[in-house]
Amino acid sequence: MVTCPRCGxxxxxxxxxxxxxxxxxxxxxxxxxxxxxxLSPRTNLMARISVGLFLVVATAVGIGFWLSPDTGTSPxxxxxxxxxxLLAKAREEAARGDAQAQYYVGWQHWQRGEYTKALPPxxxxxxxxxxxxxxxxxxxxxKGKGTIQDFRAAQGHFTEAxxxxxxxxxxxxxxLYRDGLASLPDKEKxxxxxxxxxxxxxxxxxxYRDKLTAAMTTEELVRAQADSAALHQRFxxxxxxxxLPNH
Numbered sequence: 001m002v003t004c005p006r007c008g009x010x011x012x013x014x015x016x017x018x019x020x021x022x023x024x025x026x027x028x029x030x031x032x033x034x035x036x037x038x039l040s041p042r043t044n045l046m047a048r049i050s051v052g053l054f055l056v057v058a059t060a061v062g063i064g065f066w067l068s069p070d071t072g073t074s075p076x077x078x079x080x081x082x083x084x085x086l087l088a089k090a091r092e093e094a095a096r097g098d099a100q101a102q103y104y105v106g107w108q109h110w111q112r113g114e115y116t117k118a119l120p121p122x123x124x125x126x127x128x129x130x131x132x133x134x135x136x137x138x139x140x141x142x143k144g145k146g147t148i149q150d151f152r153a154a155q156g157h158f159t160e161a162x163x164x165x166x167x168x169x170x171x172x173x174x175x176l177y178r179d180g181l182a183s184l185p186d187k188e189k190x191x192x193x194x195x196x197x198x199x200x201x202x203x204x205x206x207x208y209r210d211k212l213t214a215a216m217t218t219e220e221l222v223r224a225q226a227d228s229a230a231l232h233q234r235f236x237x238x239x240x241x242x243x244l245p246n247h
Contacts, residue, residue: 115146131164
């Protein structure tokens, strides 16, 4: 069962607007409209097979645990923590400073609702300009997950992710500027980011951009459209796409 990492809803479906990304499937939550990624069924199966082979080999060389099938404990009654070799490998790479590995470790904790454990590796990856990590850091501050709610910090991380080409961050940044949660409302900046996200296929951005247009003067709209056109061209030339876990 796939659930939304933001709101926990099970009302999700594979996104039709985001291309497939190898080992990952992109979903869209119908409740909060978040686009998120999960391991594809085949990749998830292969990961489970890898874990099984790891445990078999570990047992054969004497470093595994004999688990009681009905209790999940060792024969002495002590609790046993299952080893995930994929995550263990990512932790090693994260400790060496690999941004993608840091993001993956944080993302794994985030998926489990372990937000306080997720933030340190996500923060480390975001400091290396990892857009997806910056986006999750922004959500943490926006929603107060694993940290205090801080709209200004959220805006900073959304900006980092949006500048890196993250589609949902561009939309969220536009909404923050529109509502003035972190600063005074700025219709022009809101329009710029909503227009860029809309051009890349974000449905909600298109809806709110058009609503915002009705509240803007001609002068504001001309300036905002010029700025968004330049920004969109920059992303198009860079081929900006959302970053995904690759472990």
